[in-house]
Amino acid sequence: MAVTTRFPVPGSGPAPVLQTGGMTLPAQASLWSDAWRRLRRNRMALISTVFLVLLVAVALISTVWTPFRMSAIGVTETYAPPSSAHLLGADELGRDILSRLMVGAQVSLIVGVGTQLLVLAIGVPIGLLAGYYRGPLDSVVTFVISVFYGIPDVLVAMIMVFLLGPSLANIIIAIVATRWMDMARLVRGQAMSLREREFVEAGRAAGARPPRMLFGHILPNALGPIIVQATLGVPAAILFEAFLSFLGVGVQPPTPSWGSMASEGVAAIQYAPHMVIAPSIALSLTLMAFNFLGDGLRDALDPRSRR
Amino acid sequence: MITRGMLAYIAQRIVLIGFTVLVVSSIVFLGIHRLPGDALFSEKLRGSAYTALLHHYGLDQPLYVQYKDFVVGVVTRGDLGESLVNRGLKITPLVVHELGVSAEVGGLALIFTIGLGLVLGVFAAVRQNTWLDYLLTTTSVIGYSMPNFVIAAFLILLFGVWLQNVTGGTFYYQLGGWKGDLGQMWLPAFALGFPYASIVARLTRASMLEVIRQDYIRTARAKGLHESVILIRHALRNALIPVITILGPLVIGIITGSVVIENFFGIPGLGHEFAQSILNRDYAIVIGVFTMYAALVGAANLMVDLAYVVIDPRIRY
Numbered sequence: 001m002a003v004t005t006r007f008p009v010p011g012s013g014p015a016p017v018l019q020t021g022g023m024t025l026p027a028q029a030s031l032w033s034d035a036w037r038r039l040r041r042n043r044m045a046l047i048s049t050v051f052l053v054l055l056v057a058v059a060l061i062s063t064v065w066t067p068f069r070m071s072a073i074g075v076t077e078t079y080a081p082p083s084s085a086h087l088l089g090a091d092e093l094g095r096d097i098l099s100r101l102m103v104g105a106q107v108s109l110i111v112g113v114g115t116q117l118l119v120l121a122i123g124v125p126i127g128l129l130a131g132y133y134r135g136p137l138d139s140v141v142t143f144v145i146s147v148f149y150g151i152p153d154v155l156v157a158m159i160m161v162f163l164l165g166p167s168l169a170n171i172i173i174a175i176v177a178t179r180w181m182d183m184a185r186l187v188r189g190q191a192m193s194l195r196e197r198e199f200v201e202a203g204r205a206a207g208a209r210p211p212r213m214l215f216g217h218i219l220p221n222a223l224g225p226i227i228v229q230a231t232l233g234v235p236a237a238i239l240f241e242a243f244l245s246f247l248g249v250g251v252q253p254p255t256p257s258w259g260s261m262a263s264e265g266v267a268a269i270q271y272a273p274h275m276v277i278a279p280s281i282a283l284s285l286t287l288m289a290f291n292f293l294g295d296g297l298r299d300a301l302d303p304r305s306r307r
Numbered sequence: 308m309i310t311r312g313m314l315a316y317i318a319q320r321i322v323l324i325g326f327t328v329l330v331v332s333s334i335v336f337l338g339i340h341r342l343p344g345d346a347l348f349s350e351k352l353r354g355s356a357y358t359a360l361l362h363h364y365g366l367d368q369p370l371y372v373q374y375k376d377f378v379v380g381v382v383t384r385g386d387l388g389e390s391l392v393n394r395g396l397k398i399t400p401l402v403v404h405e406l407g408v409s410a411e412v413g414g415l416a417l418i419f420t421i422g423l424g425l426v427l428g429v430f431a432a433v434r435q436n437t438w439l440d441y442l443l444t445t446t447s448v449i450g451y452s453m454p455n456f457v458i459a460a461f462l463i464l465l466f467g468v469w470l471q472n473v474t475g476g477t478f479y480y481q482l483g484g485w486k487g488d489l490g491q492m493w494l495p496a497f498a499l500g501f502p503y504a505s506i507v508a509r510l511t512r513a514s515m516l517e518v519i520r521q522d523y524i525r526t527a528r529a530k531g532l533h534e535s536v537i538l539i540r541h542a543l544r545n546a547l548i549p550v551i552t553i554l555g556p557l558v559i560g561i562i563t564g565s566v567v568i569e570n571f572f573g574i575p576g577l578g579h580e581f582a583q584s585i586l587n588r589d590y591a592i593v594i595g596v597f598t599m600y601a602a603l604v605g606a607a608n609l610m611v612d613l614a615y616v617v618i619d620p621r622i623r624y
Contacts, residue, residue, distance in 0.1 A: 044445070147327055154563040159597070162585060163338050239454050246456050246567065247582060259454075266460055266571070273464055280457040288452035295448065 428511025
């Protein structure tokens, strides 16, 4: 996300504007450093960050090297239990599970981060416009959001993948279609409360144009909740993809996804439990790390929720 | 408690639900009819048998006539049509029956979710910043980080494979029907509700912490009331209000979660039908189940909004 944090410093405005700017500026600057200080003290968030960095490294490494080719069939016996040659054993086609797990990390990260980037690109502008301008635009947006919330998300995503065809890009589109409202609603609420604040009024009075108002004044001040929401949206998207793949409408073979690996493992749960355990643990740990990090960010960025 | 304004509000919401259901089923109807091939394509029928079947389902008519017939059938008779795969099987009674099965498991999951979540949340709040609190808050993050199919897989592994001598490995078979065996139902209900129990616990903890610092709680203590009376009668009732706000997403989560869990445990409910009808390419049932789900979610949201009024008399519509 390439958003530079600009604080509402009015240029050559009249005196009262300068005063308001002067009042918000120190509070703003200390919010970020204060947040960083608090985040560093949160042990679970730190451990999670380390885990996620390692996960990204594994995903990057797996683009050039895996212990075995992820789609190579019969590198060992089918359903082979974990051994020193195949640390996590083999699946029903004798493929190395560790290699598949590593490639699966790519899928999960692409879906998780890609979805949230798109959700930001769609939800933030819609939320800003609806919350800042109110009126008929807001009514339409609110209605569309409530219609989208009225339909169970898994079903929307399933029907979309069903209609568009299962590919990684379509899965991301389908998940965005069910998740953009969270961001739009959050940003709308933030914009609605921020537009009543004095510094925004001062900006308007100083003659700032709408784009500058929205992206220079409203957005930077709503950045904290947006970051938290986006971070917590990543595990939700990863979980969603695993769901779809588990049901067979997600990433298609031979590309491994942790969800489809778990689903294959369930079929063999009686005689090869390692097949379901490995992807399940990878998935759970990743989701946990993102959730702990998101919680840590929330505690750090929202002083009211301090323990 | 029931005022004229509230009745008007309910009526307004019901109209909105009806509208949403219509929009959803229309989107699914038109979307599915855009797919290449036709519903009977895979049967390799020819000649008069094929045209007769097309006529039977009204598929020989132009799309707008089909759509009109569908909408009229749904609105006037609640008729969702007939299965394309199992000839003669009416969809409305089918999905209504399956809804009953799903409601049984989902209801149990909901009771379990709220019960466990409230108890854990209250405990964590009362013992704030002790090891119990840290244990419970950390466990709750782990709880909602575990996809329900992972929980289900581990439960099956534990009870169906590793403890097979104890359970006989048959704990999840022959489930469903209106008189489904409760003893067989708690496992799917647990898998369905556990992630949400963690969320309820977190919310309960947070709102309890806010409430127990307030003056009226101190007054209650000063009056010499027993601590459990204070917690349950005074604090919990007010702490429940934020918790109720997630009841809507919770119910929807359990409804969608049931798609996975019902397939996992072989429960013949609505979620099972949904996945099966997509796999069978039985478009008529796909549309029917979608319509049912849209109505269900609308009704659930309305119930939740009405529950606010019961819990918090300050809320009026």
